Amino acid sequence: MDLGKINDVNPTPPDNTCPIGPRYCSNSRYRSSDGSCNNLQNPTWGMAQTPYGRLTMYNYADGISAMPISLTGRQLPNPREISVSLFPDKQLIDPVWNLNAQQWGQVVTHDMSLTAGVAQSHKDLLTCCDDNGQLAPDAAFNPSCAPIIVPPNDDIHAAQGTQCFNFVRTGTTRDRGCTPPHAPAQQISIVSSYMDLSMVYGANDLQADELRSYVGGRLKTLVRGGRQWPPQDSNVSLTCESALSPNEPCYLTGDLRVNQNPQLAILQIILLREHNRIADVLSRLNPFWDDETVYHEARRIHIAEIQHINYYEYLPIFLGFENMVRNKLIYPGATSYVNDYDPHVNPTILDEHATAAFRHFHTLIRGYLQMISENRKLVGAVRLSDWFNRPILIETNDVFDDLTRGLTAQPQHYSDQFWDSEITQYFFRRNKTYGEDLRAADIQRGRDHGLGNYISARAACNLPVPNTFEDMLDFISPENLEILRSLYETPEDVELVVAGSLERNVPNLQTGPTFLSIMTEQFYRTRVGDRYFYENGKDPETAFTPSQLESIRRGSSMARLLCDNADNIQSMQPRAFQQISDSNNLVACADLPTIDLSLWQETHASSHHISTLW
Numbered sequence: 332m333d334l335g336k337i338n339d340v341n342p343t344p345p346d347n348t349c350p351i352g353p354r355y356c357s358n359s360r361y362r363s364s365d366g367s368c369n370n371l372q373n374p375t376w377g378m379a380q381t382p383y384g385r386l387t388m389y390n391y392a393d394g395i396s397a398m399p400i401s402l403t404g405r406q407l408p409n410p411r412e413i414s415v416s417l418f419p420d421k422q423l424i425d426p427v428w429n430l431n432a433q434q435w436g437q438v439v440t441h442d443m444s445l446t447a448g449v450a451q452s453h454k455d456l457l458t459c460c461d462d463n464g465q466l467a468p469d470a471a472f473n474p475s476c477a478p479i480i481v482p483p484n485d486d487i488h489a490a491q492g493t494q495c496f497n498f499v500r501t502g503t504t505r506d507r508g509c510t511p512p513h514a515p516a517q518q519i520s521i522v523s524s525y526m527d528l529s530m531v532y533g534a535n536d537l538q539a540d541e542l543r544s545y546v547g548g549r550l551k552t553l554v555r556g557g558r559q560w561p562p563q564d565s566n567v568s569l570t571c572e573s574a575l576s577p578n579e580p581c582y583l584t585g586d587l588r589v590n591q592n593p594q595l596a597i598l599q600i601i602l603l604r605e606h607n608r609i610a611d612v613l614s615r616l617n618p619f620w621d622d623e624t625v626y627h628e629a630r631r632i633h634i635a636e637i638q639h640i641n642y643y644e645y646l647p648i649f650l651g652f653e654n655m656v657r658n659k660l661i662y663p664g665a666t667s668y669v670n671d672y673d674p675h676v677n678p679t680i681l682d683e684h685a686t687a688a689f690r691h692f693h694t695l696i697r698g699y700l701q702m703i704s705e706n707r708k709l710v711g712a713v714r715l716s717d718w719f720n721r722p723i724l725i726e727t728n729d730v731f732d733d734l735t736r737g738l739t740a741q742p743q744h745y746s747d748q749f750w751d752s753e754i755t756q757y758f759f760r761r762n763k764t765y766g767e768d769l770r771a772a773d774i775q776r777g778r779d780h781g782l783g784n785y786i787s788a789r790a791a792c793n794l795p796v797p798n799t800f801e802d803m804l805d806f807i808s809p810e811n812l813e814i815l816r817s818l819y820e821t822p823e824d825v826e827l828v829v830a831g832s833l834e835r836n837v838p839n840l841q842t843g844p845t846f847l848s849i850m851t852e853q854f855y856r857t858r859v860g861d862r863y864f865y866e867n868g869k870d871p872e873t874a875f876t877p878s879q880l881e882s883i884r885r886g887s888s889m890a891r892l893l894c895d896n897a898d899n900i901q902s903m904q905p906r907a908f909q910q911i912s913d914s915n916n917l918v919a920c921a922d923l924p925t926i927d928l929s930l931w932q933e934t935h936a937s938s939h940h941i942s943t944l945w
């Protein structure tokens with residue numbers, strides 16, 4: 332498939348008076364924690380606490396804020412009703428890719444965006460549903476039956492005429508948002524858009540500081556049972572709301588979503604331990620490096636490793652290898668630098684990506700998580716909705732390793748319109764029978780963000796634009812179209828979040844053409860707009876040496892990352908996003924390639940990274 336060039340409505344995110352970028356950018360060897368100064372001409376590009384970017388125009392019914400009616404004033408269908416009728420549960424299993432492919436996607440997402448206020452805005456569907464979790468008869472007309480709370484004039488969406496405002500959010504940060512007078516509400520993403528492991532290191536200096544131990548370049552950990560865990564989040568009732576006691580483990584990391592589900596917490600801990608593993612090796616190799624140098628050098632290597640895994644191992648599964656090569660997202664076989672940094676490319680996360688396209692992969696989630704022993708036997712399974720926001724599970728017995736092996740052995744859900752009821756009926760159910768509906772929340776969030784409609788997204792992607800419902804038959808099945816038609820009055824009302832997820836998948840890929848096009852554009856920008864991207868060698872101050880780069884390319888893999896940082900996993904299949912098979916069989920962890928950190932050894936005399944205090 333050929334993806335046309337995407338035209339941007341807002342190539343530059345609206346440059347409001349706040350958040351205020353830094354006054355001066357030094358050309359630092361290391362990234363800032365909030366992403367500022369990555370782009371030296373536009374220091375706020377991709378920075379935490381700035382508005383999402385957009386491909387299509389705002390689509391707010393009243394011009395400025397979220398309403399459940401379309402641009403032309405028609406009532407839009409209740410999101411829960413859309414979810415129930417178009418995204419039912421049907422257990423179709425992916426034949427190739429494992430649950431780790433699904434779960435790593437959430438990690439990638441959490442590096443790239445977080446809607447301000449999201450953690451506070453969920454509410455139970457119970458009042459709107461009957462005893463079977465189905466929509467109550469009057470729910471569609473009951474505004475309180477929306478799955479997330481979106482008051483138009485709250486402290487998160489600035490009202491018309493508001494200039495700047497402060498609000499205290501969950502977690503450790505104090506956020507600032509703003510809109511210029513008489514402009515549509517703008518949604519703020521509170522993490523850095525760059526693929527810079529902000530979910531590990533924090534997305535501002537305060538958060539980063541809180542997570543560092545200031546000894547040997549390490550991040551803080553608590554040791555329990557001889558194993559490293561993240562420090563305790565003091566706000567248990569919020570981030571670990573299902574914990575039965577405030578003394579249960581509740582993790583503090585760079586991202587407040589860490590405790591949301593057990594597999595996510597596991598991968599966050601793997602990444603935390605990977606930083607400390609690299610830091611310990613660097614300290615041994617360079618005993619004269621101070622804490623500051625070890626921390627930044629370890630962070631820099633770690634980010635490069637994960638960028639490599641993301642672009643060469645993870646993304647090809649979803650964007651397609653050929654598609655990525657053709658659109659210059661990857662350069663397989665490159666033996667030296669890829670100097671494609673373009674300071675005119677804005678890497679800010681597109682709202683169409685975060686609020687519609689990438690959320691499509693919620694379809695991959697499985698409701699039961701398998702626990703698998705070292706000899707790859709099923710030893711148990713846990714129900715996902717028993718363990719939302721309650722990470723104590725993974726510290727119990729061998730559950731950490733059993734669930735990690737489960738990630739790599741259990742198939743993910745097939746990418747289609749069928750969603751597991753654990754997230755459409757029982758999501759965040761706490762100790763109740765029914766909970767919320769993530770698909771309905773996605774749809775409602777699209778309205779909250781004023782996303783442009785399906786038609787305009789296709790136009791922005793240079794794909795054929797349907798003028799009538801019938802035109803949609805080219806990409807959506809007749810059965811689904813019938814339901815769409817019964818829900819929406821006109822084709823213009825049809826929402827991107829909904830119809831994008833109904834398109835037939837591009838052959839051998841995991842989404843239809845519209846979402847594929849949006850994601851391809853996003854990950855192109857994320858790469859080319861990142862001055863510190865690990866393959867970039869133009870600036871000797873920030874570049875890896877050719878041999879370091881070669882080692883990162885050869886030694887970075889999901890398999891090795893899991894092996895090195897799980898509690899005691901001895902074997903792994905080399906392609907750890909893929910199920911175990913004859914062509915992807917288990918090998919001893921020690922036989923998997925690894926990054927040669929001795930390439931970072933310096934003699935005292937040649938060291939130029941000794942940090943200075945000023």
Ligand code: HEM
Pocket residue numbers: 433434435436437440444445446449452453479520591592684685686689690692693695696754769772773776
């Ligand atoms: C068990 C797994 C997962 C759970 C429980 C989960 C849950 C959630 C929740 C609660 C939200 C916020 C909903 C709102 O707007 O109110 C969200 C947002 C999101 N999710 Fe997931 N998710 C999971 C996995 C994934 C995966 C695998 C992907 C992609 C590969 C993904 C992509 C996203 C994106 C892009 C957002 C929007 C982030 C933002 O900009 O705020 N999620 N998810």
Ligand SMILES: [Ca+2]
Pocket residue numbers: 441442443522523524525526527528529530
């Ligand atoms: Ca980031």
